[in-house]
Each structure stands twice: as structure tokens, then as C-alpha cells.
Amino acid sequence: xxxxxxxxxxxxxxxxxxxxxxxxxxxxxxxxxxxxxxxxxxxxxxxxxxxxxxxxxxxxxxxxxxxxxxxxxxxxxxxxxxxxxxxxxxxxxxxxxxxxxxxxxxxxxxxxxxxxxxxxxxxxxxxxxxxxxxxxxxxxxxxxxxxxxxxxxxxxxxxxxxxxxxxxxxxxxxxxxxxxxxxxxxxxxxxxxxxxxxxxxxxxxxxxxxxxxxxxxxxxxxxxxxxxxxxxxxxxxxxxxxxxxxxxxxxxxxxxxxxxxxxxxxxxxxxxxxxxxxxxxxxxxxxxxxxxxxxxxxxxxxxxxxxxxxxxxxxxxxxxxxxx
Amino acid sequence: xxxxxxxxxxxxxxxxxxxxxxxxxxxxxxxxxxxxxxxxxxxxxxxxxxxxxxxxxxxxxxxxxxxxxxxxxxxxxxxxxxxxxxxxxxxxxxxxxxxxxxxxxxxxxxxxxxxxxxxxxxxxxxxxxxxxxxxxxxxxxxxxxxxxxxxxxxxxxxxxxxxxxxxxxxxxxxxxxxxxxxxxxxxxxxxxxxxxxxxxxxxxxxxxxxxxxxxxxxxxxxxxxxxxxxxxxxxxxxxxxxxxxxxxxxxxxxxxxxxxxxxxxxxxxxxxxxxxxxxxxxxxxxxxxxxxxxxxxxxxxxxxxxxxxxxxxxxxxxxxxxxxxxxxxx
Amino acid sequence: xxxxxxxxxxxxxxxxxxxxxxxxxxxxxxxxxxxxxxxxxxxxxxxxxxxxxxxxxxxxxxxxxxxxxxxxxxxxxxxxxxxxxxxxxxxxxxxxxxxxxxxxxxxxxxxxxxxxxxxxxxxxxxxxxxxxxxxxxxxxxxxxxxxxxxxxxxxxxxxxxxxxxxxxxxxxxxxxxxxxxxxxxxxxxxxxxxxxxxxxxxxxxxxxxxxxxxxxxxxxxxxxxxxxxxxxxxxxxxxxxxxxxxxxxxxxxxxxxxxxxxxxxxxxxxxxxxxxxxxxxxxxxxxxxxxxxxxxxxxxxxxxxxxxxxxxxxxxxxxxxxxxxxxxxxxxxxxxxxx
Numbered sequence: 006x007x008x009x010x011x012x013x014x015x016x017x018x019x020x021x022x023x024x025x026x027x028x029x030x031x032x033x034x035x036x037x038x039x040x041x042x043x044x045x046x047x048x049x050x051x052x053x054x055x056x057x058x059x060x061x062x063x064x065x066x067x068x069x070x071x072x073x074x075x076x077x078x079x080x081x082x083x084x085x086x087x088x089x090x091x092x093x094x095x096x097x098x099x100x101x102x103x104x105x106x107x108x109x110x111x112x113x114x115x116x117x118x119x120x121x122x123x124x125x126x127x128x129x130x131x132x133x134x135x136x137x138x139x140x141x142x143x144x145x146x147x148x149x150x151x152x153x154x155x156x157x158x159x160x161x162x163x164x165x166x167x168x169x170x171x172x173x174x175x176x177x178x179x180x181x182x183x184x185x186x187x188x189x190x191x192x193x194x195x196x197x198x199x200x201x202x203x204x205x206x207x208x209x210x211x212x213x214x215x216x217x218x219x220x221x222x223x224x225x226x227x228x229x230x231x232x233x234x235x236x237x238x239x240x241x242x243x244x245x246x247x248x249x250x251x252x253x254x255x256x257x258x259x260x261x262x263x264x265x266x267x268x269x270x271x272x273x274x275x276x277x278x279x280x281x282x283x284x285x286x287x288x289x290x291x292x293x294x295x296x297x298x299x300x301x302x303x304x305x306x307x308x309x310x311x312x313x314x315x316x317x318x319x320x321x322x323x324x325x326x327x328x329x
Numbered sequence: 330x331x332x333x334x335x336x337x338x339x340x341x342x343x344x345x346x347x348x349x350x351x352x353x354x355x356x357x358x359x360x361x362x363x364x365x366x367x368x369x370x371x372x373x374x375x376x377x378x379x380x381x382x383x384x385x386x387x388x389x390x391x392x393x394x395x396x397x398x399x400x401x402x403x404x405x406x407x408x409x410x411x412x413x414x415x416x417x418x419x420x421x422x423x424x425x426x427x428x429x430x431x432x433x434x435x436x437x438x439x440x441x442x443x444x445x446x447x448x449x450x451x452x453x454x455x456x457x458x459x460x461x462x463x464x465x466x467x468x469x470x471x472x473x474x475x476x477x478x479x480x481x482x483x484x485x486x487x488x489x490x491x492x493x494x495x496x497x498x499x500x501x502x503x504x505x506x507x508x509x510x511x512x513x514x515x516x517x518x519x520x521x522x523x524x525x526x527x528x529x530x531x532x533x534x535x536x537x538x539x540x541x542x543x544x545x546x547x548x549x550x551x552x553x554x555x556x557x558x559x560x561x562x563x564x565x566x567x568x569x570x571x572x573x574x575x576x577x578x579x580x581x582x583x584x585x586x587x588x589x590x591x592x593x594x595x596x597x598x599x600x601x602x603x604x605x606x607x608x609x610x611x612x613x614x615x616x617x618x619x620x621x622x623x624x625x626x627x628x629x630x631x632x633x634x635x636x637x638x639x640x641x642x643x644x645x646x647x648x649x650x651x652x653x654x655x656x657x658x659x
Numbered sequence: 660x661x662x663x664x665x666x667x668x669x670x671x672x673x674x675x676x677x678x679x680x681x682x683x684x685x686x687x688x689x690x691x692x693x694x695x696x697x698x699x700x701x702x703x704x705x706x707x708x709x710x711x712x713x714x715x716x717x718x719x720x721x722x723x724x725x726x727x728x729x730x731x732x733x734x735x736x737x738x739x740x741x742x743x744x745x746x747x748x749x750x751x752x753x754x755x756x757x758x759x760x761x762x763x764x765x766x767x768x769x770x771x772x773x774x775x776x777x778x779x780x781x782x783x784x785x786x787x788x789x790x791x792x793x794x795x796x797x798x799x800x801x802x803x804x805x806x807x808x809x810x811x812x813x814x815x816x817x818x819x820x821x822x823x824x825x826x827x828x829x830x831x832x833x834x835x836x837x838x839x840x841x842x843x844x845x846x847x848x849x850x851x852x853x854x855x856x857x858x859x860x861x862x863x864x865x866x867x868x869x870x871x872x873x874x875x876x877x878x879x880x881x882x883x884x885x886x887x888x889x890x891x892x893x894x895x896x897x898x899x900x901x902x903x904x905x906x907x908x909x910x911x912x913x914x915x916x917x918x919x920x921x922x923x924x925x926x927x928x929x930x931x932x933x934x935x936x937x938x939x940x941x942x943x944x945x946x947x948x949x950x951x952x953x954x955x956x957x958x959x960x961x962x963x964x965x966x967x968x969x970x971x972x973x974x975x976x977x978x979x980x981x982x983x984x985x986x987x988x989x990x991x992x993x994x995x996x997x998x
Contacts, residue, residue: 233781246769
């Protein structure tokens with residue numbers, strides 16, 4: 006078990022190394038993406054370009070450039086933005102992490118609960134009116150664009166109905182750190198949470214329903230019914246429990262992707278200075294060091310989430326224990 | 330016996346082994362090997378039907394696939410009519426494919442559901458022979474008649490047939506190029522009892538008509554006894570006893586054969602109460618086979634010799650081979 | 660309930676499924692009784708309705724398109740149309756089931772002990788610890804070595820034979836009066852089958868359970884049952900004591916089944932006396948006797964469904980005059996009983 010774990014960890018490091026190399030090559034070594042031109046500004050003279058190249062080490066061989074870049078990213082952590090001169094990249098990213106984690110974490114709680122409730126109720130009432138109504142609702146949830154939903158939520162809570170009793174509690178857009186004001190943190194995030202979770206509740210509800218219905222056709226469900234244990238227990242203890250495998254896999258990947266910057270639209274709409282928004286702005290200005298940092302950060306979370314899914318898997322599916 | 334000596338076996342295996350690696354680990358230490366087939370030496374003579382019996386995991390299906398080179402052989406050798414084909418490439422094997430065919434347990438898995446049966450049966454002709462369209466139709470009709478289906482069936486799709494009929498189609502396809510050897514892997518075990526008997530009869534008829542040699546692999550002893558002229562009993566990858574069918578079944582000498590034989594439930598009340606030899610325990614894991622004689626963990630006659638020394642297949646003088654330190658009565 | 664009353668009385672049981680092709684009748688009005696401590700074998704091929712009969716007894720036919728009618732009385736209580744709560748009080752406790760494929764019959768994510776304990780605790784007020792202890796006991800009783808280790812194992816860690824033992828242990832956990840088994844050994848190797856059949860035979864002595872054993876294998880029937888019922892096209896075509904059915908089978912289908920099985924000793928016949936054709940499709944059953952189209956003795960009278968009749972508790976549904984059948988029986992017996 007321990008050997009397998011350390012083996013997996015080694016694999017993770019290898020994957021992240023690969024991602025960093027690829028990201029580096031894309032942004033720094035593809036033809037036409039001359040970073041020095043970006044840094045030097047629009048109408049820079051040849052001399053300035055050469056000067057910039059030398060200052061940033063861009064005239065060195067690629068492996069050296071990569072080494073320098075990683076050194077400044079991870080060891081000296083003094084890599085600075087090309088666009089906002091002097092802005093250090095690492096603190097910018099670490100400052101954005103709590104915002105994104107707060108947003109995605111809260112939404113995840115909502116969508117897991119919502120997905121479970123929708124999936125189980127629809128699966129148990131398959132073919133009935135309740136099932137159909139839930140499936141239509143979740144289809145709507147899946148198809149509504151998150152930025153539209155966010156803007157509508159803002160419109161209602163920030164202006165239209167802001168002065169009514171209903172939404173007067175809603176603070177202005179932006180993030181309030183948890184450590185500073187927990188209640189304020191909660192109030193500022195409630196609406197983004199629901200907005201972000203809507204899509205996933207629909208998605209997870211539908212996936213869980215399908216997987217539950219499939220599981221309920223299995224032979225072991227018949228065995229469970231033959232034991233005389235009652236349908237609720239058959240559904241939850243045998244059907245749902247075995248359906249969770251697909252659910253957990255999906256959750257791990259989605260959670261990782263969202264923390265890695267995938268919650269961009271929600272962050273932009275609600276003015277939350279998270280990793281997604283940071284990446285978005287860096288991309289708009291082609292701020293290469295910032296992009297590199299966020300890409301590597303994102304890959305870390307995706308790989309990490311994969312790892313956590315694997316570990317969780319071992320707990321929810323005993324078959325996985327012996328295969329490894 | 331001199332006539333027999335001059336004759337050459339159709340297919341011969343010498344110490345044929347097939348090992349699989351299991352587990353996905355990159356670390357060699359965690360990779361485990363299954364000896365699915367372990368040093369099997371068999372001669373298959375023209376015109377005979379060799380039955381291979383054993384329980385699941387004994388390697389009989391893997392051996393069948395090795396015999397027609399559907400899978401690579403780990404070690405040992407395989408000869409077809411004296412020609413070594415152990416390492417022959419797929420290209421080199423191609424002309425031989427006409428001569429050796431395989432019939433599987435579930436024919437539907439190998440019948441493309443989107444194509445008509447007529448087209449499926451015409452494939453071998455398309456690949457190996459240049460025939461006009463009308464010649465092809467005639468040959469297909471002929472094949473269908475041979476397996477007791479009607480030529481009109483050619484325009485139907487596989488799913489329109491019952492299990493027994495699909496197996497007939499599988500046999501027709503194997504028969505198309507007039508092979509000399511057919512390896513049939515559990516050809517009747519998925520079928521209803523009444524249909525099983527039909528297919529067994531059909532295989533026997535075809536054997537007469539086309540002078541076929543069969544390797545008949547099955548776990549059902551009574552079916553193997555019905556169709557085989559000679560049997561080989563396998564346990565954990567190796568042959569433990571082989572010889573003429575009636576001899577082996579009437580008076581088994583290996584204790585495993587005896588137990589297998591006695592475990593078959595007989596549909597008769599007069600013999601149902603006879604003394605049964607019920608084996609203790611489960612089949613050991615093929616990943617970690619027992620030392621010495623692989624059967625010693627379940628054998629009623631095992632001694633310390635059996636635990637330490639692996640018995641070799643030895644002739645008992647009556648035309649059979651037995652791998653046992655303490656063979657039973659016979 | 661008197662001591663001699665049958666344990667289970669089934670009358671006119673019909674199981675149909677609504678389909679695009681109309682109403683498909685899988686079981687067409689079968690009636691039978693099972694005595695206490697009796698082992699009854701139900702023999703038939705695919706589509707004969709034998710499994711559906713079992714599932715109907717267990718109340719496990721839950722397709723919304725299924726219609727179950729007729730009467731199934733267990734210890735005097737009607738099971739057809741019984742509500743879920745009352746049904747759950749009976750099944751698992753007084754009637755338990757063993758399934759065909761032990762590989763898929765157990766929930767993969769729970770330990771063997773939990774799955775057995777779950778059934779015990781559904782019917783008896785015992786602690787989790789006591790339920791586990793019972794599970795260990797049961798696993799031991801069905802011949803599993805190291806029961807206290809297996810009890811905490813998961814299904815995938817066990818071989819097919821071991822899993823089937825675990826399923827049987829679970830079925831026995833509340834000492835059921837009736838055990839129904841659907842092809843319990845079909846998925847197993849012969850040596851393991853022999854072990855399981857021996858176990859089932861022993862159950863009656865140890866636990867006093869009656870058993871309904873569904874199988875396609877007459878050999879299995881010969882070995883463990885007291886009485887045999889042969890099913891074809893959703894009906895019983897022959898029924899009687901094992902000795903009488905095996906010595907003097909009365910229905911041409913039964914003859915065909917016997918003739919289809921290659922003998923294990925004596926002379927090998929050049930050809931097996933196979934039954935021509937294939938079992939009928941339920942959606943398109945022939946008129947009258949369903950076996951008619953495959954029967955060598957078919958005649959005009961076969962257009963009408965023959966009733967299940969006969970003396971000495973040995974009945975058959977065949978329109979052939981009994982005298983002419985007696986003649987054929989001798990023929991069949993000569994195939995069946997070698998020197």
C-alpha cells in the first residue's frame with residue numbers, strides 16, 4: 006500500500022514536470038511568440054529588444070531558460086509579471102487561491118447534496134411524473150450558461166430587488182476573507198455558490214440517476230430484495246452505494262478542474278479575484294509568467310484531484326484495493 | 330504398428346507453454362505470471378477427435394488458441410504436418426489458416442450483427458478464392474445445407490437466429506474452406522440440452538463427410554466422451570492423463586480424472602447413489618500453483634513425494650499417459 | 660395449519676409480460692404443491708418458464724409490464740398481490756433464494772459478513788456483533804474454510820464455489836422453511852457442483868428446509884430431488900416422483916431430454932437421440948401442445964392442449980394413448996439403461 010502510494014506520488018511529480026515543460030514550450034518557444042517583444046512594448050528598437058532578451062535570459066539555450074524560469078517560480082519565487090512591472094507572480098497566485106477554494110468548495114457541497122437528492126429521487130421514481138419533472142429541471146440547469154445565470158442573479162440581488170427585504174442582506178460584489186469576517190464571507194459567496202452549483206446539480210443528478218437505474222438492474226439487487234430488507238435499504242445500501250463509484254470519479258475531476266481555474270466565468274461575473282480571473286486577465290494581456298504560474302498551479306490541482314479520487318476509490322470500492 | 334509409425338501427426342506440440350503477465354504495474358517485482366499452459370506435449374493424428382477436458386482455469390481454452398496460433402507461444406514448439414509453425418508470422422500462417430479453423434462457444438461474438446449471414450459466409454471465399462458472384466451464392470447455399478440450415482437463411486441477419494442456429498453458422502464458416510483441422514472451444518456449452526445433442530450429432534456427421542480432425546475442448550465430460558476418440562485431461566495448465574476415450578473414462582488412473590468423472594451427475598436413479606468421490610477445497614490459484622504434483626493439495630492419495638516431485642507423463646502400457654506417482658487402479 | 664398440509668400450494672399461476680407483440684405468457688397457469696422437507700426439481704430449457712415461476716414465488720417479478728395472476732399460498736398465506744411490507748416479512752426469513760450466478764449475486768462493495776448480517780438483522784432483533792457471529796457459524800456450516808476470515812472478505816476475493824456457498828449461507832441465515840434455487844450449480848465447475856449438490860442435500864437434514872431446485876440438468880435432478888416437474892413452453896408437461904419419472908417417463912419431451920444427454924458409461928450411441936427444432940418463442944407459442952412441432956408422435960389430437968393427468972402421482976400432459984406411450988417408453992429405456 007505504502008509502496009503503491011509513493012509510486013503514485015512519483016507519477017504525479019512526473020506528470021507535473023511534463024505539463025510545465027509543455028506549457029513553457031508553448032509560451033516561450035513557439036515561433037511568433039517572442040516574449041521579449043511583449044516585454045519591451047509595442048515600438049521598441051532592436052537595441053532595447055536585445056537588452057530585454059539579455060536581462061530576462063531569453064538569449065540562453067532553451068533548457069537553461071526553462072531552468073531559470075522554474076528556479077524563479079519555485080525557488081526564489083521572484084518571477085515578476087511582464088505587464089504590471091514589479092508585480093510578483095507567486096503572491097498574486099497564492100492570494101487568489103483562498104478565493105477560488107472558497108467559491109468552489111462551497112459550491113461543491115451544494116452540488117453534491119443537490120446531485121444526490123435529485124439523482125436518488127429521480128432514480129427511485131423512474132418513469133413517474135416526479136422523475137420527468139426533475140429531469141426537465143436538471144436539463145434546464147445544465148443548459149443555462151453560468152454567466153447568464155450569474156448576471157441575472159446580480160441584476161436581481163444587486164439592483165432590482167436589492168432594496169426589498171428579500172435581498173437587502175446581499176453585500177456588494179467581491180470577496181470578503183473568511184478570517185476577517187466569516188458571516189460576511191458567507192453572505193458574499195452564497196449567491197455565487199448557487200450560481201456555480203446549478204450546472205453541476207443538473208449534471209450530477211442526471212448521471213447519478215442513470216447509474217442508479219443501471220445498478221438497480223443488477224443481480225445483486227435481486228439478491229438484496231430476496232433478503233426481505235425493504236426497498237429503501239435496497240436502494241440506498243446496495244443501489245446508491247455501488248453507483249457512487251461513477252459519482253466520485255466525476256466529482257474529483259470536476260473539482261480539480263474548477264479549483265484549477267475553471268470557475269473563471271463565475272469569478273468574473275461576481276468580481277471575485279480568484280485564480281480563474283487571474284488567468285483570464287493574464288491571457289488578455291499575454292502576461293507569460295503569470296500564465297505559466299497559473300497553468301502549473303491548475304495542473305497541480307487536477308493531478309492532485311486525480312490522486313485523491315484514486316485514494317477515495319480504494320475506500321468505496323474494495324475491488325480497487327486488490328488490483329493495485 | 331509400422332504403418333502408424335510412418336504416419337505423421339497432423340499437429341504436434343512439444344513442451345508447449347503459454348505464460349501471461351497479470352497486473353498493470355511497471356515494477357517488475359509486482360508483475361505476476363500465470364502459467365496458463367505449462368509444457369504440454371500432444372500429438373493429434375489425422376482423423377481422430379481429441380477431447381480436452383478440465384475445469385475453468387485449467388488452460389484448455391488457451392491451449393486451443395495456441396494450437397491454431399491465435400495467440401503467441403511462450404516456449405516449446407508447434408508443428409503442423411511436420412512444419413514448425415511456433416514462430417511463424419501471420420503472413421506465413423495465412424495459407425495454413427485454410428487448413429485449421431476454430432469454432433467458439435459464443436458464435437454471435439464473431440458474427441458482425443450488421444451483415445447478412447450470406448455475406449459473412451462468403452468472406453472466406455473472398456479472401457482465399459476468386460469466385461464469381463453466382464459461384465459464391467452456390468457455395469454459401471451448399472454450406473448452409475451442410476449444417477442443416479436452408480439457403481434462404483443467407484439473407485437474414487445473425488440476431489434473427491436462435492443460439493443453436495448461430496452455432497451452425499459458426500460451424501459453416503469454419504467449414505467453408507474445407508479445413509483439415511477444427512479446434513472447437515466449448516461449442517455446445519451455451520446451448521440448451523436438446524440443441525446440444527443436435528450440434529454434437531452434426532459435428533460427428535461432418536467429421537465423417539469431410540474427413541475432419543477435431544480438437545474438442547469442453548468442460549462437460551459426457552459431451553466429450555460422446556464425440557472424442559481420445560481425451561486429454563488438464564489440471565492447472567498441464568495434461569495429467571491422456572488416452573483412448575473409453576479407457577480413460579471407464580477406468581481413470583489419475584486421481585483427478587477419477588474425481589472429475591465421479592462428479593458428473595448421472596441422469597439415472599440406479600446409479601445416482603453410487604459412491605462419490607467429492608474433492609475437498611478449491612482450485613489453487615494458477616498464479617501460485619502448488620509445488621510438486623499440482624494436484625497434491627486436493628488428492629486423496631497424496632504423499633510427501635507428491636509434494637516435492639513433479640510427476641512426468643508416463644506410458645502405462647495400455648495406450649495412455651498418466652502423470653501420477655501413485656496411479657489408481659485403472 | 661395442520662402438520663400434513665403442504666408448505667406451498669400454487670394454483671393456476673400465470674406470469675405474463677406486456678410487450679409490443681402483445682401479451683407474452685411466460686408461465687401459463689401452473690399448479691403444484693411442495694410438501695414440508697421435500698426437494699422438488701423443476702427441469703426445463705430456456706424459455707420454459709421455470710425461472711419465472713421461482714421469481715413469482717419470491718415476489719421478485721417487478722417489471723411494470725408484468726402481470727402475475729393465480730394463487731401462491733405459503734403456509735396458508737396468499738403471496739400473490741401481497742404488499743411489500745408483508746412480503747418482506749416472509750422472504751429472506753421463511754422463503755429464501757439461491758441464484759444462478761454467484762459472481763453477480765453479491766453486492767461487490769459490502770463484506771460477506773455484512774451481507775449475511777443484514778438479512779439476519781432485517782428479521783430478528785439482534786446486535787451487529789451477534790449477527791456477525793451467526794454469519795461465521797453459517798459460513799462454517801456450508802463448508803467454508805477459515806469462516807472468521809472470509810466473513811470480513813469481499814465477494815471478489817472468493818472463488819465461484821465459495822461465493823455460491825456464501826449465498827447459500829445467506830439464504831439459510833434465518834432457517835427458512837422453503838429454499839428456492841435457480842440453477843445453483845450451472846455456473847460452477849463439476850467438482851464444485853458436486854460439493855454444492857451434496858450441501859443442498861444435507862440442508863434438509865440439518866435445517867429441515869424444503870427445496871425447489873430449478874435446473875436444466877437431469878443429472879442434478881437425479882442426484883438430489885424427491886420429485887420432478889418437467890416444464891415446457893410455460894406449462895408442466897410431466898410431474899411425478901423421481902423414481903417413477905426416471906424409470907417410466909411418460910412425455911415425449913422427457914424422452915427427448917433423456918436421449919439428448921450422452922451417457923457416461925457403457926456403449927456410446929453413434930448418434931444422440933436429439934430433439935429436432937428449437938424451444939418455442941414465448942411470443943409465438945404453437946397452438947395446442949407446445950411441444951407438438953418438435954414431437955415425433957404428433958397427431959390430430961395435439962391441436963388441443965392436453966391436460967396434466969395420470970395415476971399414482973405421476974402425471975403427464977400428452978394426447979398419446981397411454982398404451983402406445985408404454986411401448987415407446989421401453990424404446991427410450993433401452994437407450995437410457997446401458998449394460
